[in-house]
Amino acid sequence: MDEGLAWAVPVVLATLGALFFAARRAGAAAEAQFWGSGFALSAAAFAFPLTDAVIPTKLIAFVSDTAFATAYLCYAWALVIRYEGHRLLRARVALLVVGVVAPIYGIFVVDSLPAEVLASDLTCMAQLAFALVTIRRWPATWIDRGIVAISWAIVAQNLLLTASIPLTIAGADPTEFFGTTYSDLMFSWALLTYLGFALLALSAVMSELVNGHRNDALVDPLTGLLNRRGLDQAASEPRPRQGDGVIVCDLDRFKQVNDTWGHEAGDNVLQAFAELVRKVVGSAGVAARTGSEEFVLYLPGAPVHLAASTAKVLQMAMHRFDWSSTGITGPQTASFGVSTRRHSEALEHALRRADRLVYTAKRNGRDRIEVDGSSDGLKLSVATA
The missing domain is CATH 3.30.70.270 (Reverse transcriptase/Diguanylate cyclase domain)
Structure with a gap:
């Protein structure tokens, strides 16, 4: 894999996460905190494997899988907040636990990269899909419809990556991740889908922030009536x-x-x-x-x-x-x-x-x-x- 592409993904995701955190500090809705956390964790998950020269590979795999699982919980929770989904927090946390524990079996028990990746991909996909099917408010704007559409695209992407495992990483162990076709597909697709995902979500958050400030300029803060x-x-x-x-x-x-x-x-x-x-x-x-x-x-x-x-x-x-x-x-x-x-x-x-x-x-x-x-x-x- 090209090293420039490998580092481009976490750098872009970290930058997007920082923009969400800045929006939250400027008064954006609580969902911005979860979007920011999700993209920051995804950046860490993509960046950590690039440190394999100094950190044991199996530890890298465990930390990356944990970061991905937590990132997808953050994405799911941001969607729940934005679209008034059923919270079902215990079920979502249970999926997180499975997303952390299941890859351990592939990493430390059977020493199998396909088993690790299968467990991680399926649980991340399930976390996001679970949030999407529990949405109670159908998106009214094209930006929100785009967010939902690209969220489903990420679910489909994870499903396709999972289906490709027998062809792209069959027989590999966790130390051989960067030599697989799977890693090339994962980083290339991530740069496209995550970027679109983040830009749509950021556009929605910033649009509401600007409208909120505009409305604040028209409202008396003490009574809530117009000024x-x-x-x-x-x-x-x-x-x-x-x-x-x-x-x-x-x-x-x-x-x-x-x-x-x-x-x-x-x-x-x-x-x-x-x-x-x-x-x-x-x-x-x-x-x-x-x-x-x-x-x-x-x-x-x-x-x-x-x-x-x-x-x-x-x-x-x-x-x-x-x-x-x-x-x-x-x-x-x-x-x-x-x-x-x-x-x-x-x-x-x-x-x-x-x-x-x-x-x-x-x-x-x-x-x-x-x-x-x-x-x-x-x-x-x-x-x-």
Whole structure:
């Protein structure tokens, strides 16, 4: 075997493993840790046999087979995490144990390279195939479908290598591995399939990482609602011609909450209110925290009377909520301004009208809903229940 090719495989795999670890440190999902571990272990498994000049051959074979078995468990677990497969951890660990113990028989008992390779290939193939057949969520994107397809290709590759054993390493002992046709096939195929496998998985992980950071830039970290940038983006999407409902709500006397019970209680109040908002809005629109205690509910296609009804539902939900769970005493109320964003209108104009109505609600005693009736020259005021 060409020495350059022999070293190219572990170097490439180690580099790919390092990229997965870097992605995990940058905030990628937990699967990146297992992808990285799998490729790092595979790199070690391919590299260790190249040290046969200084390390006993049988020890090399045992360590390499163990590294391969563990690497395939890592690949399997990454697939389970990514595609919500059945975990079945005990069964997977049992396969790992078999993958470590079975090659020992070929290495140390019968001193047979075919027996060792057969045991290692079959258990690695079984580990990956077991993960694939337990996938519960069918991949939705072409990248994910590619990952599943190339995973099955690796299973098939292992099966073909296993079937080739009588022709490629018949009668050899573990010390003769690098003189066999099997080793040439194994390293050549590995460079292609592992590279494709890794690049697809890395593309999927990095794509989600980038999208996650992009989404983080649109979300308020305390409440999980959109921030102002996220609201602007949501409001820029194509809209129905009849206009959209806009509700601005401002928590009443929120500064007193922080001054009296502390900022932790204040944060709890904000989070509890955000959860009420989420339940009320549901799939009818989006909600954002646009200021310290100011929130906006944006309801595409909702006329003003429907937006006013939504504000009323939220107000009543606040009245029913047990605010003592947040660390404060007594109720927490809010003042609401309800407006409509016309089809051709900038969001900012509708928000300004709703803001003015919020101040009107506060002047009129707080815990009120002021509704913009400017389309017919009328302003409605809905007092607290």
